[in-house]
Amino acid sequence: MVKPWFRLICKREQLQLLGTLNGGQSFRWKFIDLEGDKKWIGVFEKHVWILKQNDDEISYQVYGSDNDEKFYNNMLANYFQLNLDLKQHFAEWSSKDPIFKKAANQFYGIRILNQDLVENIFSFICSSNNNISRITSMVEKLALLFGEKICDIDGQVYFSFPPVEALAQDDVESVLKKEGFGYRAKYISESAKLITKEGVGRWLEELKTLPYEESRTKLITLTGIGPKVSDCICLMSLRHLQSIPVDTHVYQIARKFYMHSLPKRKTVTTKIYKDIGDHFRELYGPLAGFSFVLI
DNA sequence: GACGAACCTGGCTT
DNA sequence: AAAGCCAGGTTCG
Numbered sequence: 001m002v003k004p005w006f007r008l009i010c011k012r013e014q015l016q017l018l019g020t021l022n023g024g025q026s027f028r029w030k031f032i033d034l035e036g037d038k039k040w041i042g043v044f045e046k047h048v049w050i051l052k053q054n055d056d057e058i059s060y061q062v063y064g065s066d067n068d069e070k071f072y073n074n075m076l077a078n079y080f081q082l083n084l085d086l087k088q089h090f091a092e093w094s095s096k097d098p099i100f101k102k103a104a105n106q107f108y109g110i111r112i113l114n115q116d117l118v119e120n121i122f123s124f125i126c127s128s129n130n131n132i133s134r135i136t137s138m139v140e141k142l143a144l145l146f147g148e149k150i151c152d153i154d155g156q157v158y159f160s161f162p163p164v165e166a167l168a169q170d171d172v173e174s175v176l177k178k179e180g181f182g183y184r185a186k187y188i189s190e191s192a193k194l195i196t197k198e199g200v201g202r203w204l205e206e207l208k209t210l211p212y213e214e215s216r217t218k219l220i221t222l223t224g225i226g227p228k229v230s231d232c233i234c235l236m237s238l239r240h241l242q243s244i245p246v247d248t249h250v251y252q253i254a255r256k257f258y259m260h261s262l263p264k265r266k267t268v269t270t271k272i273y274k275d276i277g278d279h280f281r282e283l284y285g286p287l288a289g290f291s292f293v294l295i
Numbered sequence: 296g297a298c299g300a301a302c303c304t305g306g307c308t309t
Numbered sequence: 310a311a312a313g314c315c316a317g318g319t320t321c322g
Contacts, residue, residue, distance in 0.1 A: 024317065128318035134305065135317080182303025187319085226319045247317040267318075269298070 003061040006069040008076050012055045014086050016109030023293060024132055025113050025236055027123055027139040028161075041153075043143070044079060044116060046160040048150050063151040063158070081114050081239075084290065093284050093291050099257055100284075103294045110293040113236055117204060119161040120237040125187050125224040127232070141179055142167070142188075164200045167192035187224025194222060212240040227273050235289040243289045244277040250292070251276065 017040055021029040029042035040051040047064035062072050077083070086109065094101035119139075126138045139161075146162035146169075167188055176185035195203045207215050215238055219230040231245035244250070246268055254276045255262040262272060281288045 124317080127316095129302075129316065130304085130318085131306080131316040133316095177303095180304065183320095184303075224319065228318060232317075245317075249317070266299080271297085 003063060005059050005061055006072055008058045008060065008073045009056065010058050010080075010082060012053065013108055014082065015053075015058070015080055015111060016107075017051060017053050017058075019107055019110035019293070020080070020113065023110065025293075026115060027132075027136045028119075028143075043150065043158055043160065044119075045075060046148075046150060047075075048153065048158045049076075050153075063153065064160075079114055080111055084111075084287075086111060089287060089290065097283060100291065100294060107294055112241070112290050112293060114239060115236050116161060117208070117233070117237040118164055120233050121191070121219070121222070121225070122161075122167065122188055124229045124232045125191060125222075126181075126184055128184075128224065128226070128229060130184075138181060138184070141176075141181075145175065145179070146172070164192050164195050164204075168196040184224060187222075191222040191224060208238060212242060215240065216243070227270070228268075231277075231289075235292070241287045241289045242281055244280050244292055245289075246273050246276045254279065 018031075021040055021042065022031065026042070026044075028044065029040050032039050032041060038052065040049075042049055042051075047062050049063075050061040052059045058076065060072070060076070090104045090108070094104050122142060123135070123139045126142075127135050130138075143159035143161050146166040147159035148162075150158045150160055152158075172192065173185050173189035176188060179185075181188070207218055210218060212234060216227075216230045216234055219225050219233055220227065225233075228245050228247055231243045234240040234243040235245060246254075248268070251262075251268050251272065255264070259276065259279060262275070265272065268276075280291070284291045
């Protein structure tokens with residue numbers, strides 16, 4: 001059955017799909033360019049989305065349920081956090097920071113996505129000390145092995161991200177080991193089991209109500225989640241926009257352009273981690289994490 | 296409590 | 310060709 005095309009009014013300067021979907025925030029989007037017909041295909045919230053963009057709007061198709069344009073527009077606006085006026089904040093941060101200003105002139109419309117909490121917990125467990133292409137294939141495998149089929153488009157089957165309960169089954173670790181997940185197989189299995197033991201709904205709902213520092217600490221109780229992964233989840237799934245995930249890249253930039261006295265280390269220590277986060281929170285304010293996409 | 300080393304895997308570099 | 314290096318860090322000692 002052919003799905004209708006819907007439209008979401010949205011200026012390109014407020015949202016640029018390339019930078020937002022291809023920046024390593026989500027691992028579930030693919031860019032397709034068939035003879036100039038450019039589109040993005042991805043999965044979120046148990047739906048498959050096909051997105052196209054021009055200067056004034058996003059046109060899209062949705063697979064997975066039947067609903068009206070208004071309903072889906074809300075889902076998209078929520079996913080992209082379109083309530084936040086990016087242009088206004090970019091102007092503010094540019095006035096405070098000439099380095100940001102320079103970057104903002106070159107890049108625009110890059111936003112922090114508001115992603116599914118469970119998907120991000122397990123996707124970012126996969127991300128540590130790993131490369132984007134393998135992370136992507138691991139997330140796809142999790143969906144394929146333990147998720148549910150959403151639909152079939154042009155011979156390609158799409159799966160939703162599995163619920164915690166599915167990842168807490170007894171054979172998950174051995175299955176993932178066999179699938180090449182390495183030591184992260186155990187992290188995924190153990191984390192899913194811990195959440196399940198405490199009650200999936202209860203654990204997740206409590207996490208959503210906690211303030212930033214406390215939700216950060218609660219996430220770190222899971223195996224395979226440390227400071228950086230925890231901040232990714234806080235920023236991208238719990239809307240704690242003051243959270244600054246300090247990866248090696250951010251550390252290099254911070255040391256080179258912002259904090260020249262930062263010691264040179266192979267890995268980021270706890271103190272360095274905190275100092276960098278505090279520096280940018282001081283510089284950009286409570287939405288500092290949102291500026292992080294350009295750092 | 297603060298470091299540094301070890302860590303699965305696969306792709307890319309010597 | 311085989312070894313070495315590295316990638317959105319975390320865990321372990």
